Amino acid sequence: MQGLPIPPSSTPRRVLLPFEDRPALSFATNDYLGLARDPRVIAAAQDATAKLGWGSTGSRLLSGDRQVFHDLEGALAQWKYKDMALLFGSGYALNLGVLSTFWGQGDVIFADRLCHASMVDGIRLSGAKLIRFAHQDLGHLRGLLAKHRKGYRKAVIVTESVFSMDGDCTDVGGLVALKQEFETDLMVDEAHALGVFGPHGEGLIGADLAPKVDYIVGTLGKALGGMGGFVACSAEARETLIQGARSLIYSTALPPAIAAAGLAALAIVKTEQRGATVLAKAQYLRDRLTVGCPGAVLGESHIIPVVLGAQVGEVSARLREAGIDCPAIRHPTVPKGQERLRLSVTWYHSQADLDRLALEIHTDFELH
Ligand SMILES: Cc1ncc(COP(=O)(O)O)c(C=O)c1O
Incomplete structure (x- = not known):
């Protein structure tokens, strides 16, 4: 790449910082619970690699499926008080897959203005109409729902439970009330709440609210210290995603060791x-x-x-x-x-x- 001219840009260039070059005291990580280096999690990954090999060798719909993925999905569903869960390669792939599978042209998506880029990209890919409401402003959202909901076939409200760049918490109960009043679905990304909030680290959405939230999504790449995205939802929704989510179908499954490590991390989160x-x-x-x-x-x-x-x-x-x-x-x-x-x-x-x-x-x- 040396010698190639760098195109002029109005935005600052992004840089990659290898872990080894970072100062000893870091406030940058998403490894909120210290599980990325936990010996029990590492041992689980090592054991699974020894038994199952490193790579999964294909999409889960072809050669890539393993029992350990189903075990992890069962544990995640139970943790999130939902019937089922489905694992994706990352939270990014998951948001792309879920949003573009369930909503499309003729539908409308009401999203908090500060929703993560993976949700914004998923909405764009879906082809649905995007209407953004002011950050955490349920009054503004209510006005938009009253004005626009009727003009569309299906509708969903999309938000995060703990916002990644603002660290504030969402009134999920307030969103459930709006969802019921205006007959929409509700999708909440718990990426940053998982592991930190809730008596079992299950996030901001506990047993009382979970049945009322249609799609609870999360990642194992933050407090769980590993990688992989998941959605907790109904059995029917899971089946629809297996048939339709392109970022699941056309992508190599995670290495089984990642799922085994995820199970070990989840056990620690729940108990400690x-x-x-x-x-x-x-x-x-x-x-x-x-x-x-x-x-x-x-x-x-x-x-x-x-x-x-x-x-x-x-x-x-x-x-x-x-x-x-x-x-x-x-x-x-x-x-x-x-x-x-x-x-x-x-x-x-x-x-x-x-x-x-x-x-x-x-x-x-x-x-x-
Ligand atoms: C709110 C939110 N959703 C999804 C993602 C993507 O998750 P992953 O890193 O597993 O792709 C992130 C990560 O930056 C995030 O902050």
Whole structure:
């Protein structure tokens, strides 16, 4: 690639940062519970690889299916209080597959303005009409439903339960009421809530709400420390996806070791309740950061955005020099003026780690 001209671009270039180059103290990871390096999870992956081989060798509809995928799907469905679950190669592939299978031309999708790119891409692929409502604004959504719902065949409300860049929590009960009033489906992405919220780490949607949410989606790539996406839904919906979801049908199944590791991680999540500790640590850090911070300190979860605007890149670089990894989230991932540090607090951060970060950030503000 050397010597090739780089096309001029109005957006900053993205860079790849190998794990080895990252500072020792990281607030960048989605491994919220420390399971990516848990010996029990690693052992499960090793055992499965030894027994079943590394690759799955094909799509699940051809040579790629394994019992361990079904075992994991059963455990995920039970965890999410739904009848069935279906595994995809990633959360991205899953959102593409679910949205483009169930909705199409003549249908309408009401999506929170800050929904993840994988949902936006799935909606575009579906061909359905996209109507966006202001972030977490159920009053705005209600007005849009009243105005537009009748003009379309099928409709769905799409959102996240804990937003990836804002760390705020959704009123899923309020959405259920709207879904019932306007006869729509409801699809909620629990990617960032899984493992952290709920008495068994099951996320924000517990036993009371789960039957009322048609499609609960998630990823094993964050708190579960591995990879793979899943949808928890009815048996009928699962069957429709097997017949129609192109990102499932035309893609190699995950290595069986990934599913075995997912099962091991899920067992730890359910029994050890690490999420409560993570949330308590996050509140501690949020309290320490809020005092004297020139930008807004947001979120009500383990994700703490510190909104600094255009200077965020410089602050992130200086923290990096001080040995702390706090990723800068820039436009277009967030709107202009909303550029932020996105801090994720994890199970393995000590109080000293949190104090060190707070001190470095405050010192940076005082000096610059
Ligand atoms: C809300 C949300 N949904 C889906 C995904 C995609 O999940 P995966 O990383 O498993 O593809 C992400 C990951 O960035 C996410 O934040």
